[in-house]
Amino acid sequence: MIELKNIFKWVNQGGNRIFLLKDIDLTINEGEFVSIMGPSGSGKSTLLNLIGMLDGFDEGEYNFMGQSVKNLKEKQRSEIYKQNVGFVFQAYHLIDELTVYENIETPLLYKDFKSSERKAMVSDILDRFNFVGKKDLFPNQLSGGQQQLVGIARALISRPKLILADEPTGNLNSKQGEEIMELFTKLNADEGVTIVQVTHSEKNAAYGSRVIHLLDGRMENK
């Protein structure tokens, strides 16, 4: 599904070239649950954003579902992205002005679902996450764990094949973190959703089927 070959990414700072990613070779197949680990500044998030096509790269080859990302036009890229990718953030990134219901509904708006379809899909997922009673609350009325669940529900609503999670449990306590991880495992096992997560915690990384270690922008071979 994801095929990265010799990926380099750098920024120029005061005449020096600072590498964010160096020579990344990575293949992730459909249905995998991959954890990316590494210390702060090792390039984990950069790699995740790159996989999610939110960020570009300077050298190398990236094929997403058999298509070369580099050669795609902005519009096609965003189309592929919209159809296949859901993002989950450490800081949840819910829209403060929208209710739980509206936050979850938002991705559907950008995919031109009809109002009745949207309604059905959102109710469905609210049911699944036991959020029916909270659907009219605003993000700041929820606990962190609840907010992250809304974030995951929002990522799942458009039925993506790939979920990219950037330290999804980073702001949560361990019990909430466990719940999220179990949810990911279940999604991966039951629905075959490919999951790539960035994490600091060995324990969370262990939920994945494969762990990738990054250091200073390089993949460490273990």
Added chain:
Amino acid sequence: MFKNYFKTALRNLNRHKGYTLINVLGLAVGMASCLLIFMVVRYENSYDKFQPNFNNIYHVITQDKSEDGESYTPGVPYPALEALRQDLPQVKTGALFCNFGCQMAVLDPSGKAIQSKKFVEEQGTFFMDPEFFEVFTYTWLSGSPKVLAKPNAIVLTRSTANRYFGDWKQAIGRSVKMDNDMVYTVEGILEDVPANSDYQITAVASFATLKNNQLYGYTTDWGSTTSNFQVYMLLPSAVKAEAIDQQLKALAKKYYKNEDANKRVNFLRPLSENHFDEQVGNLGNHSTSRSSLTTLSLIAFLIILMACINFVNLSTAQAVGRSKEVGVRKVLGSNRLQLFWQMLGETKVLVVISSILAIFLAWLATPYIKHVISLQEDLHLFTVQTLVFFLLTMITVTLLAGIYPAMILSGFKPVLALKNRINSSTIGGLSLRRVLVVLQFSISQLLIIGTIVAIAQMDFVRHADLGFNKDATLVLDMNNDSITRKKLAAFKQDLLSDAEVKQVSFCNDPPSSNSNWGTNFAYNNQPDENFTLYMKYADESYFETFGLKFLAGQGYAKSDTCTGYVINDCLRKKLHIKSPEDAIGKNFRTGGNPWKKIIGVVKDFNTNSLRETIRPTGIVSLKKVYYRAAIKLSSSNIIRSQEVIQQKWNRYFPEYVYNATFLDKTIEEFYQQESQMALLYKIFAGLAIFISCLGLYGLISFMAVQKTKEVGIRKVLGAKVSSIVFLFSKEFTLLILIAFVIAAPLAWYFMNSWLENFAFRIHIGFGVFAIAILSSIIIAWLSVGYKAIRAAFANPVKSLRTE
């Protein structure tokens, strides 16, 4: 989708109540001002447009070229009417004679004057022939233009007839007596003329009557022209005005005699120019220069621009706060265009809210406009044009205010946005915001300087030394017929018997007046001089009544005719007489009158408004042209004096209407238009300052949030409150100074050209600019101060913890 955007928008506005309030207030005030100014401009432009032939009606103007330059008269010689009809058969030619101050006495069926029904039509009484109604179109409730073909017929408008006879339906066949002379029978009723017409017709007598009556000076002589006799043409659409102008030139040569033929021509002025032509003027109660309407429109545009600038400033400043939402939406699959429309939509929501408030504000203000610019009727807010205009304003404002912030916001890179890496420097709008603030301050300083200059000039005009005393002087309009003339001496005696009355003078005009009588003249047995002499005809008390000062010689003794001339110093200089004393005893004559001596020279006084220079003027006694009585009162009990004078008037002249005005009032009316403009400038400059303060306040509160960390660090490092406040103020002070450098020369240029309308004017000094810059800085500091001080006093521990 739309619903989602709409909800986000409303909740966002609700969350940032302060910014919303500032934006809504600014936009609402701006849009309301714009709307009001539009209504005024539209109304001024609507004059006489209801005439179906508006675009094809032309007014025949007379132009005289002389050494003094060109002068224009709205009138033509009486015989021109027949000549034009004969020589230009392809056009319809109508004429009107407008007589101001006509005494109208309503007669009862038996032919006796009703005491309580005496009127003077303020807008004049008209004489017209039927052809006039082929050029201009009016609605006839009864009768037809044909009735004006016969002598002694009169047509009244509906409300005039109601006023005269109680009910217009009963007016036909009744009679009025005009100027205590001729009796006219009411033969027709016209619908009232709309207020937005410069031809405020109330009573129209048949032109045939005027021809037969010496009272109004009808003559077949081509040599004399009165501005009251005007000719209008309706051109068929195939005929060009230029072609007629050519023919008029030829006709001038054919008909004007002697030297007139060389210097006098006629030309056509389109009716559309009528309301705005200050050179020729019009018969209406006010003319408006196009330049003042342009200025007003410009002010409206500037105000709305300032409100938009506020909006752009505040939204780009706020953009940092919105960056997360933009990032999230992009990650969720929104593209740039969708976000662009969303952000523009939010602007639209705000504009709609502001519009509602704006309409409400305009609705509150509408009834007052007519007093500010002295219109005769109420303006209407809810007309198709104003609503269309308002919609256009809304769209323009949305685009002007919304596009830039929407572009900035929708362009955020999601990764940066989500990492909170977007701040005011990455937006890059800081320099743009500075430019906008400078622009805003330039506009408000331009308006401040303009207002100060306009007010100072109007103040100067009001208190200028006119060279004579205008205080506590009551001027009565008089008739001048043989019966009146006989009673003058007794009337004067009676008035003077009152201790409150200091002096009484009969004259044709007070020293300063809008209209002047001009004549050719000769000095020292020479042939006629080549410039015009302006005449004041007055009795011997004139000099004392108005406090005119003699430089040499003295006034004349009581006489009904000319015994000797008093001239002003301006004439003395123009004739190159060395000293006032040298003029005394020299021969002098006006027109073809016999030579008389110059017996006095008076110090210059303003013969016209202060817009014009002092004219060479002569003063003589000539009883048959005294149309006014000037009564100098002691200022102790003016109200009682007025009552006494009116009682005496009614005793002496029961058949005439008592019509008195104070001279200082009349003189103030010369500058009505300027005063109104000054008032409008004041109002709108105030609004502009208000809007720029709002913007500044919004911006500084944003800056305070942005600088929280900086202030915290500085305080931890030991900065004093005063230095923090200075940190906030110095940038704005600098921006204001830059704005001043831009605004000051512009303001000087505009106001200097405005002042050039006045022959007597103030000079724009350093003080005006000092006031403008100081007031701007003070206003800015006041709006910045509170926020700056609050930021400076904030506990640094708190502000640093949140980082």
